[in-house]
Amino acid sequence: xxxxxxxxxREQLQEALAHGGxxxxxxxxxxxxxxxxxxxxxxxxxxxxxxxxxMPGLSLATVYNCLETFVGCGLVRQVNHERESxxxxxxxxxxxxxxxxxxxxxxxxxxPEHVLSTLRSILPNGFETDSIEISFHxxxxxxxxxxxx
Amino acid sequence: xxxxxxxxxREQLQEALAHGGxxxxxxxxxxxxxxxxxxxxxxxxxxxxxxxxxMPGLSLATVYNCLETFVGCGLVRQVNHERESxxxxxxxxxxxxxxxxxxxxxxxxxxPEHVLSTLRSILPNGFETDSIEISFHxxxxxxxxxxxx
DNA sequence: GATAGATTTTGAATCATTCTAAACACCAAC
DNA sequence: GTTGGTGTTTAGAATGATTCAAAATCTATC
Numbered sequence: 001x002x003x004x005x006x007x008x009x010r011e012q013l014q015e016a017l018a019h020g021g022x023x024x025x026x027x028x029x030x031x032x033x034x035x036x037x038x039x040x041x042x043x044x045x046x047x048x049x050x051x052x053x054x055m056p057g058l059s060l061a062t063v064y065n066c067l068e069t070f071v072g073c074g075l076v077r078q079v080n081h082e083r084e085s086x087x088x089x090x091x092x093x094x095x096x097x098x099x100x101x102x103x104x105x106x107x108x109x110x111x112p113e114h115v116l117s118t119l120r121s122i123l124p125n126g127f128e129t130d131s132i133e134i135s136f137h138x139x140x141x142x143x144x145x146x147x148x149x
Numbered sequence: 150x151x152x153x154x155x156x157x158x159r160e161q162l163q164e165a166l167a168h169g170g171x172x173x174x175x176x177x178x179x180x181x182x183x184x185x186x187x188x189x190x191x192x193x194x195x196x197x198x199x200x201x202x203x204m205p206g207l208s209l210a211t212v213y214n215c216l217e218t219f220v221g222c223g224l225v226r227q228v229n230h231e232r233e234s235x236x237x238x239x240x241x242x243x244x245x246x247x248x249x250x251x252x253x254x255x256x257x258x259x260x261p262e263h264v265l266s267t268l269r270s271i272l273p274n275g276f277e278t279d280s281i282e283i284s285f286h287x288x289x290x291x292x293x294x295x296x297x298x
Numbered sequence: 299g300a301t302a303g304a305t306t307t308t309g310a311a312t313c314a315t316t317c318t319a320a321a322c323a324c325c326a327a328c
Numbered sequence: 329g330t331t332g333g334t335g336t337t338t339a340g341a342a343t344g345a346t347t348c349a350a351a352a353t354c355t356a357t358c
Contacts, residue, residue: 023324025336041246041255044314059338064315079246079255096268097190098276106190109271118267119245119283122258127247129287134268138278172355174305193345208307213346299358306353317342328331 005033016073030055031066032075041079096134109136154182165222179204180215184225245283258285 005013013032014024034042034050042050048063070076094116096109111134119132154162162181163173183191183199191199197212219225243265245258260283268281 021335023335025323027337057338061316061339062337065337096271098272098278107276109273109276112271115267115271118264119285122245122261122264123247123285124258126290127256127258127285127287128290129247129285131286133282133284133286135282136268136272136276136278137280137282138276141275141277170304172304174354176306206307210308210347211306214306301356301358303356304354307351309349311348312346314345315343318340320338322335322337324334324336326331326333328329 005029005036009033009036013075016075017069020069020073022069022073027051027055027058027062028066028069030058031063032070035070035076096136098136098138098140100138100140103140107140109134154178154185158182158185162224165224166218169218169222171218171222176200176204176207176211177215177218179207180212181219181224184219245285247285247287247289249287249289252289256289258283 009032010024010029013028017024017028030051031047034047038050044060044063044067047067048058048060051063052058067076071078094111094113096111098107098109099105100107116132119134120129123129158181159173159178162177166173166177179200180196183196187199193209193212193216196216197207197209200212201207216225220227243260243262245260247256247258248254249256265281268283269278272278
């Protein structure tokens with residue numbers, strides 16, 4: 001069920017890993033191929049199960065390691081970036097969040113209606129939205145006590 | 150340190166809870182007041198600790214219950230909505246995600262550059278972004294096998 | 299003041315993730 | 329071909345946020 005990587009894909013993998021002095025390993029090949037084979041945003045556990053079909057001895061920790069490596073070298077993106085504790089806020093107006101990576105603080109960013117409609121406009125037909133979540137990640141310069149709602 | 154609720158705030162609380170046949174309790178008042186007192190997107194644990202200053206016997210589970218109740222009746226928003234397993238995708242082009250609540254599936258939504266710049270334009274001065282995450286939540290109509298990248 | 303329903307409490311259970319230490323693989327130098 | 333080093337994998341324990349279950353407590357109503 002799991003395809004091997006194509007020439008091109010293996011090269012991509014090899015090149016991306018090379019930057020951090022990291023190597024292509026059978027485990028990494030399998031995990032990467034799983035990701036490419038079915039692009040349904042699998043969880044770690046799903047990746048693990050699919051990968052084990054071709055490599056029964058593979059361990060869960062390795063899958064975590066591989067994925068972390070891939071994210072680190074820019075091969076793969078994490079969909080639910082926010083794996084820290086859930087946070088709560090009482091600001092009910094439509095707003096985005098800006099997370100300052102240096103301080104860990106979260107700021108509210110007002111969301112004008114025109115931005116929301118721009119966003120809604122990029123959805124294909126048939127997609128109906130209940131809510132949109134937007135979070136910026138970055139840092140603030142000369143931040144003179146912005147409100148941190 | 151923790152303020153009591155104002156007349157108006159207590160009414161809001163009372164009204165929001167009333168819809169689900171739920172009542173205002175001392176614990177809920179405290180938790181709500183904690184949220185209003187310092188709008189810094191606290192974690193459950195932070196809420197717990199602040200609330201215990203005014204109500205030492207309060208339990209963590211109650212804080213979880215209160216927050217869940219508040220979210221349920223629309224009083225409060227969860228910042229890190231996505232508390233399920235982290236998901237991964239190999240699509241490196243800038244794209245948003247659309248989570249279909251009925252199927253649980255995640256679709257990629259292409260993000261044109263003009264949308265990105267619109268988004269960046271709403272940031273106040275001094276905010277510098279490394280990355281923007283956008284996720285839509287909703288459902289799809291007559292979804293004829295959209296690509297689910 | 300008894301009963302029913304919602305709420306809170308405590309502590310145990312769960313689940314994703316991270317950590318740790320030992321085993322392994324590969325390669326270069328000897 | 330053995331030795332040493334580095335990076336990788338493995339298994340299992342540990343952590344940490346969250347949820348669950350059951351008993352205790354409240355509140356309103358009869």
